[in-house]
Structure formats: structure tokens, C-alpha cells
Amino acid sequence: MFCCTESEITLRSHFEDAYRRSRVPVIQEIERRVCGCDYGGNSWTTKEQADALIGQLRLDKHSDLLDLGAGTGWPGIYMAKETGCAVSLVDLPEIGLQLAKKRAAEEGLEQRVSVTIADAADLPFAKGSFDAISHSDLLCCLIRKDVVLQQCVRVLRPQGYMAFTVISITRNLSKTQHERAIANAPGFAEIEIDYHSLLKNTGWRVTDWSDLTDEYRESCVRQIDADAENQSALENLLGSQETKERASNWGAKLDAMNDGLLLRELFVCQPA
Numbered sequence: 001m002f003c004c005t006e007s008e009i010t011l012r013s014h015f016e017d018a019y020r021r022s023r024v025p026v027i028q029e030i031e032r033r034v035c036g037c038d039y040g041g042n043s044w045t046t047k048e049q050a051d052a053l054i055g056q057l058r059l060d061k062h063s064d065l066l067d068l069g070a071g072t073g074w075p076g077i078y079m080a081k082e083t084g085c086a087v088s089l090v091d092l093p094e095i096g097l098q099l100a101k102k103r104a105a106e107e108g109l110e111q112r113v114s115v116t117i118a119d120a121a122d123l124p125f126a127k128g129s130f131d132a133i134s135h136s137d138l139l140c141c142l143i144r145k146d147v148v149l150q151q152c153v154r155v156l157r158p159q160g161y162m163a164f165t166v167i168s169i170t171r172n173l174s175k176t177q178h179e180r181a182i183a184n185a186p187g188f189a190e191i192e193i194d195y196h197s198l199l200k201n202t203g204w205r206v207t208d209w210s211d212l213t214d215e216y217r218e219s220c221v222r223q224i225d226a227d228a229e230n231q232s233a234l235e236n237l238l239g240s241q242e243t244k245e246r247a248s249n250w251g252a253k254l255d256a257m258n259d260g261l262l263l264r265e266l267f268v269c270q271p272a
Ligand SMILES: C[S@@+](CC[C@H](N)C(=O)[O-])C[C@H]1O[C@@H](n2cnc3c(N)ncnc32)[C@H](O)[C@@H]1O
Pocket: 003, 012, 015, 040, 041, 042, 043, 044, 045, 068, 069, 070, 071, 072, 073, 074, 075, 090, 091, 092, 093, 096, 118, 119, 120, 121, 136, 137, 138, 141, 142
């Protein structure tokens, strides 16, 4: 059964809108400026980070990769193209996965890219189906983080690797700072325990960790600059009110990052 609470459904419809627009030239132009590619990405994963993921996940042409919360196929299709691996893309919005299939066909990768509409908390794959799992800012977009991590450990082979990025709220903030952090973070960025403890509790051993908050802030600056340079094309697409709101949202997010309210981390781990 697919998730979700009302708030998860609202977030899903936000992703569907973004995926519907993801192939409009101005959106692709902005995405190329922000993350260095134009797969319709909706996380803050840059091309440089996707290149690093290939090594962190030990991908090669024999690997079976699961890209969870794959959206329109970023970065899973790119990693399949670069390494020759096979990739299974899983997400809930059908529109994103349809666009992913189209992109895979355009790149001649249809034999190695498959798509499945499924809830990350209820994966329709047998135990040990994959050599590697990647997810980009997925866990901050859903409530049942522990169940998703348990599903991941089940479908990964014992020697496999999972690498993921996640955005969270800085700990020990004042009430006002905390409210600002929540207002500028993805829908479910708040977490009761830290990710190191959550991973341990769900059967994982962390083998590598990095703080990507500075890169996140730099991407946000590029987003603001790219939006400003493409303002009139954005206004044609979204209308002037939505374009103004978008600029103000990016500005508030950057302020929150500059004030140290948000974190973006990378975890690489193996089944414990
Ligand atoms: C931040 S986006 C990342 C999309 C893409 N991987 C990228 O890097 O641009 C998070 C994705 O997770 C998906 N997602 C959220 N909750 C999910 C769930 N319970 N099961 C599967 N996918 C989910 C969303 O639909 C969205 O496409």
C-alpha cells in the first residue's frame, strides 16, 4: 500500500508539478547552472557529487544499482551511463518515472534502466537484489525514515554499499531559529535522533561521512543568480507572482543557511 499522510501527499503534488516542468528550456538552463546537468533533478546533488557517488558506491558495469526517490532519473541514469551498471529507479509520481524512461531511451540506455512505482517503505524487491543503493535528499521528504532504512538493508547484498544525502535541521536552535529552519527546509527534515544513531538502529554501519552544507549553500547562490538571469523566461512560465515568491523563498533559504540553521550531509554505509 502506498503511503501517505496529507502532508506527504501535498509534497508529492509539489514534485509532480516540478517534474511536469522539468523539460521546459528555462528550467533546464537553470538546472545546468545549479547542478551541472539537466536530468530534471530536484535534489541538491551536483554532477560533481554524482561523480563522487560512483566511487563511493563502487559501481562498475556488473553492478545492480537501486536509485530510490529517483524523480526523473537523477542521478541514477547518469551513473548508469558513466559506469555501464544497471539501475532500478523507484519513486511515487508516475510522471517523473515516465520522463526518466524517455531520457534513458534518448541516451540508448533502455536495456539497463528500469522504473518501478513504489513506496520506499514497502519495496517490491527480494532480499539482496542490489549491489548498491543511492538516494538524494529522499529521507527529508518522508516520515517513515526508519522503515525505509530497514527496507534498504533488506534489499542490499551483504557486501553492498548505500550512499545518500540528506538535509536536516541544526540541533539546539532557539525557538525562533527552529521555526525559520523548518520554514526553509524540505517537508520532513526534522528528525528526533541524529542520522548516525538512526542508521545504527536500523542495521547499518557508517563507513564514510561528509558535511556538504557549504556546497549546498553554493548551489543555492547559483540558483538565485540563475533565476535572476532568467527572470523574464521564468515569468512567462510561472507568472510574475510565483516568480517573485520563488525568489523570496530562495533568499530566505540562503539566509537560513548563512545563519547555520540547515545541514546537508552525505552518508556512505554498509549492512552492519
Ligand atoms: C528531493 S527529491 C529527489 C529526486 C531525484 N532523485 C533528484 O535527485 O533530483 C525526493 C524524491 O523522493 C520521492 N519520495 C518521497 N517519498 C517517497 C516514498 N515514500 N517512496 C518513494 N519515493 C518517495 C519524491 O517523490 C521525490 O521524487
